Amino acid sequence: xxxxxxxxxxxxxxxxxxxxxxxxxxxxxxxxxxxxxxxxxxxxxxxxxxxxxxxxxxxxxxxxxxxxxxxxxxxxxxxxxxxxxxxxxxxxxxxxxxxxxxxxxxxxxxxxxxxxxxxxxxxxxxxxxxxxxxxxxxxxxxxxxxxxxxxxxxxxxxxxxxxxxxxxxxxxxxxxxxxxxxxxxxxxxxxxxxxxxxxxxxxxxxxxxxxxxxxxxxxxxxxxxxxxxxxxxxxxxxxxxxxxxxxxxxxxxxxxxxxxxxxxxxxxxxxxxxxxxxxxxxxxxxxxxxxxxxxxxxxxxxxxxxxxxxxxxxxxxxxxxxxxxxxxxxxxxxxxxxxxxxxxxxxxxxxxxxxxxxxxxxxxxxxxxxxxxxxxxxxxxxxxxxxxxxxxxxxxxxxxxxxxxxxxxxxxxxxxxxxxxxxxxxxxxxxxxxxxxxxxxxxxxxxxxxxxxxxxxxxxxxxxxxxxxxxxxxxxxxxxxxxxxxxxxxxxxxxxxxxxxxxxxxxxxxxxxxxxxxxxxxxxxxxxxxxxxxxxxxxxxxxxxxxxxxxxxxxxxxxxxxxxxxxxxxxxxxxxxxxxxxxxxxxxxxxxxxxxxxxxxxxxx
Numbered sequence: 322x323x324x325x326x327x328x329x330x331x332x333x334x335x336x337x338x339x340x341x342x343x344x345x346x347x348x349x350x351x352x353x354x355x356x357x358x359x360x361x362x363x364x365x366x367x368x369x370x371x372x373x374x375x376x377x378x379x380x381x382x383x384x385x386x387x388x389x390x391x392x393x394x395x396x397x398x399x400x401x402x403x404x405x406x407x408x409x410x411x412x413x414x415x416x417x418x419x420x421x422x423x424x425x426x427x428x429x430x431x432x433x434x435x436x437x438x439x440x441x442x443x444x445x446x447x448x449x450x451x452x453x454x455x456x457x458x459x460x461x462x463x464x465x466x467x468x469x470x471x472x473x474x475x476x477x478x479x480x481x482x483x484x485x486x487x488x489x490x491x492x493x494x495x496x497x498x499x500x501x502x503x504x505x506x507x508x509x510x511x512x513x514x515x516x517x518x519x520x521x522x523x524x525x526x527x528x529x530x531x532x533x534x535x536x537x538x539x540x541x542x543x544x545x546x547x548x549x550x551x552x553x554x555x556x557x558x559x560x561x562x563x564x565x566x567x568x569x570x571x572x573x574x575x576x577x578x579x580x581x582x583x584x585x586x587x588x589x590x591x592x593x594x595x596x597x598x599x600x601x602x603x604x605x606x607x608x609x610x611x612x613x614x615x616x617x618x619x620x621x622x623x624x625x626x627x628x629x630x631x632x633x634x635x636x637x638x639x640x641x642x643x644x645x646x647x648x649x650x651x652x653x654x655x656x657x658x659x660x661x662x663x664x665x666x667x668x669x670x671x672x673x674x675x676x677x678x679x680x681x682x683x684x685x686x687x688x689x690x691x692x693x694x695x696x697x698x699x700x701x702x703x704x705x706x707x708x709x710x711x712x713x714x715x716x717x718x719x720x721x722x723x724x725x726x727x728x729x730x731x732x733x734x735x736x737x738x739x740x741x742x743x744x745x746x747x748x749x750x751x752x753x754x755x756x757x758x759x760x761x762x763x764x765x766x767x768x769x770x771x772x773x774x775x776x777x778x779x780x781x782x783x784x785x786x787x788x789x790x791x792x793x794x795x796x797x798x799x800x801x802x803x804x805x806x807x808x809x810x811x812x813x814x815x816x817x818x819x820x821x822x823x824x825x826x827x828x829x830x831x832x833x834x835x836x837x838x839x840x841x842x843x844x845x846x847x848x849x850x851x852x853x854x855x856x857x858x859x860x861x862x863x864x865x866x867x868x869x870x871x872x873x874x875x876x877x878x879x880x881x882x883x884x885x886x887x888x889x890x891x892x893x894x895x896x897x898x899x900x901x902x903x904x905x906x907x908x909x910x911x912x913x914x915x916x917x918x919x920x921x922x923x924x925x926x
Contacts, residue, residue, distance in 0.1 A: 331390055332377060339370045341519035342512070349512045362508035364760065365403035366410055366516070368713050372401025388424040391417070399659050399666050400633060400689070403713075406509040408657045408668050409442050409454050410516065415661070416441025431475035435462045447646070447656045452497030454509035460489040461517065480521040486514045542566070543579065546586065547613040554606050558590050566590070582612050626653045626670035629693040630677055634665045636685025645681070652677050664688075690811040693760070693785055714810045715759035718797050719745065719766035719775070722887065722915030725794040732801035735759070742917050744771055750778035754786060761810040763817055765789035765797050767916075787814040789821060793828075794885070794914060795922055796821040825879075827853040827871055829864065829921040831889065849920070864920060865896065872904060875925055882907055885914035885922040893920075 342363075349363030376397040380390075395418035398411040419441075420434035439458040443449050464482040472478050493507040546566060549557040566586050589605050630653075639645050642658040645665055650656055653671030663685075671677055674692045681687070715735040720726050726737040738745055738753045745753075750771075754762055762784045766775060769792035779786040787810065791797055803820025804813055828851070835846045838857045844850050850860040851871045858874065861867035872882065882904075884897055897911040914922060 331387075332374065335370070335374055335377075335394070338516070338519035339367065339374060341522060342370065342515055343367045345512075345515045349508050349515070362406045362512055365405075365407040366509075366512045368403045369398055369401055369407030369411060372403075373397035376401065386424050387426070388418070388422040392419070392422050394418070396661055399661050400664065402659075402666060402668075403631070403691075405655060405657065405668060406454065406512055408659060408666065409446060409509065410513065411666075412442040412445040412659060413438040413458055413513075415659075426475065428469055428473055428475045428478060431479075432462070432465055432469065435465055445642075445657060445659055447650075447658075450497060452493040452495075452510075453507050454513045456493065456496060456507075457486055457489060457510040457513045460486055461513075476521060479517060483514065483518060483521065486517065490514055540579075543582065543613045547610055550586075550606060550609055550613075554589055582609065585609060585612075625672075626655070627672050628670070628674045629668070629691075630671050630674040631666070631668050631689075631691040632678065632681070632687055633689040634667065634681050634685050635663060635688050636665070637663055638684040639665065649677055649680060652680070689809045691761075691809055692811065711758040713759065714761040714763070714806065714813065715757045716801070716804070716806075716813075717754060717757060717762050717764040718801075719750070719753075719764070719771060720794050720797065721767060721917050722794065724885070724913035724915035725767070725797070726915075728912060728914075729794075729797055729801055732798065733804075733806065734801060744768070745774065747774050747778045747781070750775055751781050754778060754782040754784060757784070759784055761785045761787070763787045763789060763804075763810070763814055765791045765800055765817070765821070767794040767797055768792060785810075787817075789814070789817045791821045793826075793922070794916065795824050795826040795924055799824045824924050824926060825875065826922055826924040827851050827858070827875060828919045829868060829871070829923065830919045831864075832860075864890075865899070868896070868900070868921065868923065869903060871923065872900070872907075876904070876907065877925070879925040880906075880908060881926045882909050883924045883926070884909065884911040885916070885924075886911065887914055887916040887919045887921060889917075890920040891915075 346363035346367050349366070373394055377394055380393070385393075391414075395411065395414040398414050399408075402408045402411040415438075417434040417438035420430060420437045423430070435458075439455070439462050442458055443455055446455065449455050461479070461482055464485045465478055468478050468481050471481070490506050490510050493510055497507065546557070566583055567590060569583060571580055571584060585605075586609055589609065634645070639648075642660045642665060645667065646656060646658050649667065649669060652673055653669045655668065655670040657668040659666040667681075669677065678687060678690065712735075716733065717736050717738070718726075718729045718734045719738045719740065720729065721740055721742070723739055726739040730737055736753065736757055738749065740749070754764065764775065764779075764786055765788070766772065769790075772788075772790060772792075775788060779788060789800060791800065799822070800817045800820045803823065804816050806813070808816065829849060830852065832844050832846055832848050832850055836844045836857075838844065840856075842857065842860065844857060844860040845862070848860050848862050849864040849867045850857050851867055852858070853871075853875060859867055859870050861870065876882065882900070884900075886893065886896075891913070897909040901907075901909050916922065
């Protein structure tokens with residue numbers, strides 16, 4: 322009979338597996354061509370396990386039976402799964418956990434669990450294909466059955482399957498033509514093998530090489546080489562690219578198709594001096610050009626369904642995944658629907674994510690949504706400066722004042738661009754966004770003049786970016802106070818948009834010239850004025866008297882007034898204490914904001 326395990330201890334074990342998979346994340350991303358070459362297979366598998374781990378923390382310091390733990394963990398994997406690879410791995414774990422829920426970890430029951438995991442993943446995948454992760458799951462099942470007579474320890478048996486799994490993995494290009502054309506093994510299958518290695522690494526080590534030349538760089542070399550070869554092999558021989566190809570280390574090219582093409586180019590150039598017939602040279606030249614065009618087109622395809630869309634629907638109206646599949650299948654392809662009780666986790670590639678959400682939300686509650694722009698991910702994947710995503714989501718704030726930058730960071734912003742007196746350039750904004758290394762980013766600035774540059778920067782950066790159209794630092798504080806990183810990115814963005822205008826405030830500044838307000842009120846040059854809801858409401862030559870008047874007019878029933886001191890008033894001291902003497906029933910707080918154009922921002926809460 323199984324004994325209870327300490328959740329903290331098993332969490333550490335899962336963390337080690339997660340760390341091992343994360344170590345190989347970029348290798349897996351580099352293999353990703355099916356169904357779309359968006360370079361995120363490794364990331365999705367890592368985030369799936371990471372999300373489950375985060376939710377299992379609620380069981381810390383508890384004890385439970387191993388089967389119960391695995392059942393809970395598998396459910397959390399499903400609910401936190403990302404992309405096709407994450408969903409299929411979660412389906413396998415769900416099927417596995419269903420069998421070992423009885424806490425029978427004999428080699429016979431582990432075989433049943435592996436078999437059920439494979440069947441659950443296969444049945445849960447629309448249009449299952451050979452040469453994918455599913456093939457490796459079946460290979461694990463078959464080889465485990467073959468090796469059961471050799472040992473009684475199921476972990477040892479699983480460890481012994483790994484060499485065979487690698488053999489099957491190497492054959493995936495023969496099973497799925499798109500892999501062979503791209504010169505790679507299946508990324509999801511490789512991820513599954515690495516996952517199994519992570520589980521068994523205490524018993525044996527079978528590493529994957531990850532130090533090869535990156536595919537994007539090789540594609541660039543191939544594109545330039547093709548253009549030169551179109552002018553003739555003899556002309557190509559005298560170009561810098563010929564020297565590069567003739568001296569390239571083929572052992573560093575892990576992509577088998579590209580390695581073969583470059584080997585053929587080297588042979589062709591080296592044989593130019595041999596007395597070959599002209600027609601043979603022409604055929605060889607045309608073959609190389611065709612192969613380079615084919616692989617370039619494969620890695621740069623037309624993506625027909627732009628958005629990788631995922632959601633969790635909680636419903637008592639829809640009772641089967643087949644019912645939900647029929648409803649949303651017309652919206653796109655790569656559809657996967659997973660059911661866990663009255664919750665359905667859905668993955669689909671579509672051009673109309675809003676249409677998908679509208680179609681299903683009438684039947685229940687959408688408790689999670691995610692939309693990734695696969696065209697943007699693909700551009701990142703094949704670019705010379707691709708981003709190694711480290712996080713699923715981040716918050717990026719853009720402010721002029723150093724004080725506000727510190728305040729926002731304490732409230733949870735992941736990074737701040739403090740631009741000072743000069744508005745940030747598009748290049749600065751792109752670098753700031755890319756440096757976050759986050760797949761999804763919420764960004765907000767304290768000045769509407771930055772918005773146009775920010776929108777252009779978003780079109781150039783490598784992440785999915787959601788712009789909160791704010792125009793002052795107080796809105797950014799409201800946003801950070803109303804947002805939670807525990808939500809998915811779409812919910813975070815919705816909460817951010819709801820929170821940006823929640824704190825009433827006015828700004829105190831000094832007139833640089835004489836003006837007349839829309840209401841006909843004159844403001845003299847060098848007088849101070851108060852701005853509320855983008856209108857000048859008061860003016861006075863004495864700033865402190867102006868602030869007192871503003872409080873009388875705007876405070877109403879508020880109990881807390883906060884002063885954010887700007888750069889022009891950095892030497893002013895004791896204002897909050899003096900105001901407290903006049904307004905004894907109100908609490909006052911004062912912080913340094915460091916803004917350039919306003920002496921003070923004053924909030925009323």
